[in-house]
Amino acid sequence: xxxxxxxxxxxxxxxxxxxxxxxxxxxxxxxxxxxxxxxxxxxxxxxxxxxxxxxxxxxxxxxxxxxxxxxxxxxxxxxxxxxxxxxxxxxxxxxxxxxxxxxxxxxxxxxxxxxxxxxxxxxxxxxxxxxxxxxxxxxxxxxxxxxxxxxxxxxxxxxxxxxxxxxxxxxxxxxxxxxxxxxxxxxxxxxxxxxxxxxxxxxxxxxxxxxxxxxxxxxxxxxxxxxxxxxxxxxxxxxxxxxxxxxxxxxxxxxxxxxxxxxxxxxxxxxxxxxxxxxxxxxxxxxxxxxxxxxxxxxxxxxxxxxxxxxxxxxxxxxxxxxxxxxxxxxxxxxxxxxxxxxxxxxxxxxxxxxxxxxxxxxxxxxxxxxxxxxxxxxxxxxxxxxxxxxxxxxxxxxxxxxxxxxxxxxxxxxxxxxxxxxxxxxxxxxxxxxxxxxxxxxxxxxxxxxxxxxxxxxxxxxxxxxxxxxxxxxxxxxxxxxxxxxxxxxxxxxxxxxxxxxxxxxxxxxxxxxxxxxxxxxxxxxxxxxxxxxxxxxxxxxxxxxx
Amino acid sequence: xxxxxxxxxxxxxxxxxxxxxxxxxxxxxxxxxxxxxxxxxxxxxxxxxxxxxxxxxxxxxxxxxxxxxxxxxxxxxxxxxxxxxxxxxxxxxxxxxxxxxxxxxxxxxxxxxxxxxxxxxxxxxxxxxxxxxxxxxxxxxxxxxxxxxxxxxxxxxxxxxxxxxxxxxxxxxxxxxxxxxxxxxxxxxxxxxxxxxxxxxxxxxxxxxxxxxxxxxxxxxxxxxxxxxxxxxxxxxxxxxxxxxxxx
Numbered sequence: 001x002x003x004x005x006x007x008x009x010x011x012x013x014x015x016x017x018x019x020x021x022x023x024x025x026x027x028x029x030x031x032x033x034x035x036x037x038x039x040x041x042x043x044x045x046x047x048x049x050x051x052x053x054x055x056x057x058x059x060x061x062x063x064x065x066x067x068x069x070x071x072x073x074x075x076x077x078x079x080x081x082x083x084x085x086x087x088x089x090x091x092x093x094x095x096x097x098x099x100x101x102x103x104x105x106x107x108x109x110x111x112x113x114x115x116x117x118x119x120x121x122x123x124x125x126x127x128x129x130x131x132x133x134x135x136x137x138x139x140x141x142x143x144x145x146x147x148x149x150x151x152x153x154x155x156x157x158x159x160x161x162x163x164x165x166x167x168x169x170x171x172x173x174x175x176x177x178x179x180x181x182x183x184x185x186x187x188x189x190x191x192x193x194x195x196x197x198x199x200x201x202x203x204x205x206x207x208x209x210x211x212x213x214x215x216x217x218x219x220x221x222x223x224x225x226x227x228x229x230x231x232x233x234x235x236x237x238x239x240x241x242x243x244x245x246x247x248x249x250x251x252x253x254x255x256x257x258x259x260x261x262x263x264x265x266x267x268x269x270x271x272x273x274x275x276x277x278x279x280x281x282x283x284x285x286x287x288x289x290x291x292x293x294x295x296x297x298x299x300x301x302x303x304x305x306x307x308x309x310x311x312x313x314x315x316x317x318x319x320x321x322x323x324x325x326x327x328x329x330x331x332x333x334x335x336x337x338x339x340x341x342x343x344x345x346x347x348x349x350x351x352x353x354x355x356x357x358x359x360x361x362x363x364x365x366x367x368x369x370x371x372x373x374x375x376x377x378x379x380x381x382x383x384x385x386x387x388x389x390x391x392x393x394x395x396x397x398x399x400x401x402x403x404x405x406x407x408x409x410x411x412x413x414x415x416x417x418x419x420x421x422x423x424x425x426x427x428x429x430x431x432x433x434x435x436x437x438x439x440x441x442x443x444x445x446x447x448x449x450x451x452x453x454x455x456x457x458x459x460x461x462x463x464x465x466x467x468x469x470x471x472x473x474x475x476x477x478x479x480x481x482x483x484x485x486x487x488x489x490x491x492x493x494x495x496x497x498x499x500x501x502x503x504x505x506x507x508x509x510x511x512x513x514x515x516x517x518x519x520x521x522x523x524x525x526x527x528x529x530x531x532x533x534x535x536x537x538x539x540x541x542x543x544x545x546x547x548x
Numbered sequence: 549x550x551x552x553x554x555x556x557x558x559x560x561x562x563x564x565x566x567x568x569x570x571x572x573x574x575x576x577x578x579x580x581x582x583x584x585x586x587x588x589x590x591x592x593x594x595x596x597x598x599x600x601x602x603x604x605x606x607x608x609x610x611x612x613x614x615x616x617x618x619x620x621x622x623x624x625x626x627x628x629x630x631x632x633x634x635x636x637x638x639x640x641x642x643x644x645x646x647x648x649x650x651x652x653x654x655x656x657x658x659x660x661x662x663x664x665x666x667x668x669x670x671x672x673x674x675x676x677x678x679x680x681x682x683x684x685x686x687x688x689x690x691x692x693x694x695x696x697x698x699x700x701x702x703x704x705x706x707x708x709x710x711x712x713x714x715x716x717x718x719x720x721x722x723x724x725x726x727x728x729x730x731x732x733x734x735x736x737x738x739x740x741x742x743x744x745x746x747x748x749x750x751x752x753x754x755x756x757x758x759x760x761x762x763x764x765x766x767x768x769x770x771x772x773x774x775x776x777x778x779x780x781x782x783x784x785x786x787x788x789x790x791x792x793x794x795x796x
Binding site for chain 2: 005007043044046113115116154167168170173175218254296457459539544546547
C-alpha cells in the first residue's frame with residue numbers, strides 16, 4: 001500500500017476552465033472563508049483550453065460586472081461584423097441576416113482566446129483566495145462508506161511504462177472535500193465515471209459530440225478586420241454526407257482563429273475530420289483570407305452537441321457536474337462558455353449555503369432545480385431541435401427545418417416538432433464495405449499541413465516512460481473489429497496521429513503514439529465498440545496552448 | 549554549508565518559439581514559461597546535498613521580471629529554503645547576472661554555488677564561468693557528478709573525449725550538465741509549503757550593478773525552412789547527384 005497524504009477542503013473543483021473557475025470565484029464571493037481549490041491537469045491554466053471563441057458576456061456580466069475595466073483580454077475585440085456562409089465547391093453564398101433568429105447575430109459578443117480568458121479568471125480567483133494547482137490531474141474519484149463522493153486522488157507521477165515506481169516516483173494525494181465539483185469539460189474521464197455510477201443519464205438522451213480542430217494564424221494586415229466573424233456550413237463535409245462547419249474569427253493582434261467542427265455521428269468510416277479541415281482551408285473564400293499568413297498554433301477538442309435533451313442529472317451524493325462536463329452548449333450558436341460559467345455560478349450558489357449548514361456528501365438538488373429554471377434552460381430549449389433536425393434531414397433541409405423550429409420557439413413559444421432524440425456517435429459509424437474511401441488532397445505545406453507537423457504546433461508532450469494513458473479494454477479489438485469492419489477509423493479521426501496501424505496481414509497491429517495526444521477525447525467517444533478509455537497521464541503533460 | 553543556486557525563468561522547452569513580426573525578438577505573450585531545465589538539475593543537486601546532511605541551507609536566486617517569483621516558488625517547492633528575486637524588466641546579459649551573483653555571493657558567503665551550464669533561451673553558457681572569474685574561485689563546469697569531501701568538491705565533467713575529474717577547494721562554482729541527476733516532481737503539500745517560504749525582492753541597483761546590455765540585437769529571424777529532399781532511383785543516380793553537388 002502506498003502511503004498517501006491527505007488535504008481537506010470545503011470544495012474541490014476538478015478542472016480550471018470557465019465553469020470551474022467561475023464556480024470557485026462565486027464561492028469565495030459568497031463565503032470568503034470557504035477553503036476552495038481548483039485542480040488543473042494542464043501545465044498551467046489555459047494550457048488545455050481550446051475554443052473558437054466568440055463569447056457571450058452574459059455570465060461574466062453577472063459574475064464580475066466591472067470586468068471590462070479590469071484588463072480582461074475578452075474586452076479587446078467586440079464582434080463587429082457577422083457572416084454565415086453556405087459553402088459550395090469553390091464558391092460561397094452568405095445567408096441574409098434577416099432569416100436568422102436574432103440570438104444568432106453575435107451582437108454584444110466578443111471574440112478572443114478562451115484560454116486567455118481563463119488565465120484572467122484564474123488571477124481573479126487567486127486574488128479571492130482560491131488555491132489553484134496546475135499540473136495536478138484528478139485521476140480517481142474517492143467515495144465514503146455510504147457511497148457518496150468524498151474527494152479525488154491526484155495522479156501518481158514517476159511511474160514507468162509497466163506502472164512500476166521510478167526513482168522519481170511521487171504518489172498522488174487525496175484531496176477530500178464536503179463537495180466535489182466536476183468541471184472537466186466535454187467527456188471528462190471522472191465525469192463519465194460519476195455519470196455511470198450514479199446513473200445520471202437515466203432520463204436524458206445520449207450525449208453527442210463534434211470534434212473541433214483549430215489553428216491560429218497571423219495574417220496579412222490588409223486581410224484583417226478585427227471583430228469580423230464568419231461561420232460556414234456545407235462543403236467539404238457535404239461530399240461525404242457528414243455534418244459540421246467552419247469558423248474564422250478575426251481577433252486581436254492581427255490574428256485569426258480558424259477551425260472546423262465535424263459532428264462525430266458521421267457514418268462513413270473513411271471520413272477524416274483533420275483532412276476535412278485542411279481541405280476547407282483550401283476553399284477559395286477561406287484561402288483568400290489566410291494566404292500569405294502563417295500558422296502559429298494548432299489543437300483540437302471535442303464539443304458537446306447534444307443540447308438540452310442530453311443534459312444529465314447534475315447533482316449526486318457529494319458532487320455536481322458543471323459546464324461541458326454536463327453539456328450546456330448552444331449548438332446553433334456554437335457557444336457554451338457563457339452557459340458553462342453560469343452553471344458553475346449556480347452550483348456555487350447552492351454549495352455555499354450547504355457548506356454553511358455544515359452539510360457534506362448529499363446531492364445538491366437545489367443546484368439542479370435552479371439550473372433547470374435559469375436562462376441556460378430558456379436558451380437551450382429554444383434551440384434543442386436544431387442539431388437533431390440536421391442529423392435526421394441532412395445539411396440542406398435540416399438547416400431549413402432547424403431554422404423554422406427556432407423561429408417558432410422564439411416567436412410562438414413552441415417548436416414545429418417535439419424534442420427530438422439522439423443516437424450515440426460510436427454506434428453511428430458505418431461498416432467500411434458500405435462506403436468508398438475518400439481521396440484527400442496532399443497538404444501543400446503553405447495552407448494545408450500534414451498531421452504530425454501540425455501536432456508540433458500544439459506543444460504537446462508526454463513522458464516516454466510512463467503507462468499509456470489510452471487504455472484498450474480488449475487489445476484484439478483494434479485489428480479484429482475496427483480494422484476488419486470499419487477500416488480502422490481511429491487512424492483517421494484522431495487529430496494528433498496517435499493511432500497507427502503498422503505491419504501487414506497477420507502481422508498488423510495498432511501502435512498507440514500516446515505522446516502525441518492533445519487530450520481532445522475523440523477516441524473515447526468514437527471508437528465503434530467503445531473499446532478505448534482515455535485516462536489522465538502525468539500531471540502537466542498534454543498540449544501547451546498559448547492562446548487557443 | 550550554505551548552497552546558492554541560480555534559477556532562470558525561460559520559455560518552456562515544449563513550446564515552439566515564435567519570432568515577433570517586426571523581428572525584434574521572440575514573442576513571449578501568453579507563452580508557457582518554466583524553470584530552465586539545467587537549473588532544475590542544479591536545484592535537485594542542492595536538495596540532495598541537503599538530504600545527505602552536507603548542505604545546511606539552500607538559497608535560490610533569480611534575475612528577471614516579477615513573474616520570475618513563480619520560478620523561485622518552484623525551486624522552494626522542490627526543497628530550497630529561501631529565495632532572492634533581483635527584479636528587472638530589462639534584458640539581462642550573462643555578465644550582468646554574474647556580477648549580481650558575485651555581489652550576492654559576497655553577502656551570503658555560500659560554500660558552493662550551483663548554476664545550470666546554460667539557459668535554453670539564449671544558450672549563452674557564460675554566467676558560471678564569469679562568476680568564478682569575478683569571485684576568484686574555482687569552477688567545475690558541465691558536471692555529471694558532484695561529491696563534497698571536507699573543504700573540497702570533486703566534479704566529474706563531461707568533456708569531448710570522455711570524463712574529466714577535478715578537485716576544487718570550496719567555495720567554488722559548479723555548473724550542471726544533463727546527466728547529473730533527474731529532478732524530482734514537486735508534491736502538492738510542498739507547493740503549499742513553498743508559498744510561505746521567504747522571498748526577498750531586490751533591484752540590481754541594490755547591489756550597485758549596472759545591468760545595461762553591452763550587446764545590441766540587430767534582428768531575430770526564424771531559421772530558413774528545410775528544402776525538401778530528393779529520392780534517387782539507384783546507387784548510380786546517388787553517386788551522380790553527389791558529384792553534381794560537389795560532395796563526392
